[in-house]
Amino acid sequence: MKRFFTFSNLLFLLVILIIFSACGKKEQSAVNGEVVNKDKETTGETRTVEHLYGEAEVPADPKKVILLSHVSWEGSLVSVGVKPYAVMAYDNEFPPHLTQELEGVKALPYADEINSEEIVKLDPDLLIISDRYKPLYDQLAETIPTVVVEVGGDWKEDHLKVAEAVGKLEEGKKVIEDLEKEATDIGERIREVTGDQTFMAVAINKKDIRVFGRTNHATNSLLFDDLKLTPAENLPEDFGENISIEGLAKYNPEHILDVTYFNSGEFYDSVTEGEVWKNLKAVQKGNVHTLSTTWGFWDPIERKKGLKEIEELLLK
Missing domain, CATH: 3.40.50.1980 (Nitrogenase molybdenum iron protein domain)
Structure with a gap:
């Protein structure tokens, strides 16, 4: 009887130990899981x-x-x-x-x-x-x-x-890479047609004219860095300048890209119907290219559409 009781006690203790051990592992697993989750939240949340x-x-x-x-x-x-x-x-x-x-x-x-x-x-x-x-x-x-x-x-x-x-930094880099490849292809085909003919981008505002320069603006970058077109003489080195109607004469490019947002109005008409405008080489040769994409080419979607539009206008 004593032997049986001792064996039962041992068996009981063994079962208890197994149960506690399992619970302990389960609890530890839960704790570890919580730590992992917290670490994940800490590193992934922000x-x-x-x-x-x-x-x-x-x-x-x-x-x-x-x-x-x-x-x-x-x-x-x-x-x-x-x-x-x-x-x-x-x-x-x-x-x-x-x-x-x-x-x-x-x-x-x-x-x-x-x-x-x-x-x-x-x-x-x-x-x-x-x-x-x-x-x-x-x-x-x-x-x-x-x-x-x-x-x-x-x-x-x-x-x-x-x-x-x-x-989305990596995705952003890929967008730029794709645009650069497309611009290189379009630019090469445009230059095969235009050679070293000169270009200038303008926007006719309500009271003056914005002449875009060679650098420091998304429009300038598109024309002269991406497409590698030849800038008109006397263009500002920086992002550009605002001028009067009379100021147009000093540039006199062979191609004008018109990125005006409002293609109407009293001042717009006074510019495009005036003698200074009519005497520009680009106007006389029919090389004023009016773009509908006119927000400055500052984002990749606009830039892609602008590239396609310039391609169609210059290679039509």
Whole structure:
């Protein structure tokens, strides 16, 4: 009896030990699993993005992105597969080259000053803004992840920073590579036809004329870096200048690319119907090429459409 009792006790203790051991392993597994999950959340939930005013901890996969800029960086977002939640729009209309791509996106009014309370109400998980909105950054950066991009001369830098902000940097690089290949091909075929004939881009505003220069603007980069066209004599070395009607005569290129946004109005008519305009070589040779893609070629979608349009106009 004593032997049986001892054996039973041993058997009972053995069972208890097995149960506790299993529970302990299960508990340890759960603890370890929780640690792994926490580590995963810590490393995957946010990313650090350096920007013009410092650093921002941004969501790894932002779902509600608001972009505020006077250039169409929303095209950069779309090009890497990200549809923004809200962007600014002139008179409630998106850039013409992005109308379909931005269908359903909330349109915010263009303004030089933005009411921070209106942005807070939209509850974004990521805000991307241009450097002209420094006051907005100062008000919101502590509560909303905010990346500030400087509107500079190199559209590629802007594009890549916007892509990086939404976690699509590699995709953004691939977009640039594809565009460069396409521009090289189109440029070679255009130069076979035009040779060393000179080019200039203009935009006729409401009161003056913008002549685009050789550098520091996305339009200049498209024409003279990507397509490698020959710039007109006397073009500004920098991004450009605003001139009067009489100022056109000093450039006198053989080709004019007209990227005017409003192709009508009293001043527009006074320029295109005036003697200075009519005496330009490009006008006399029928080489004024009016583009419908007129937002400055600052995003890859606009740039691709601009390349195709220039190709059609010059090689028709």
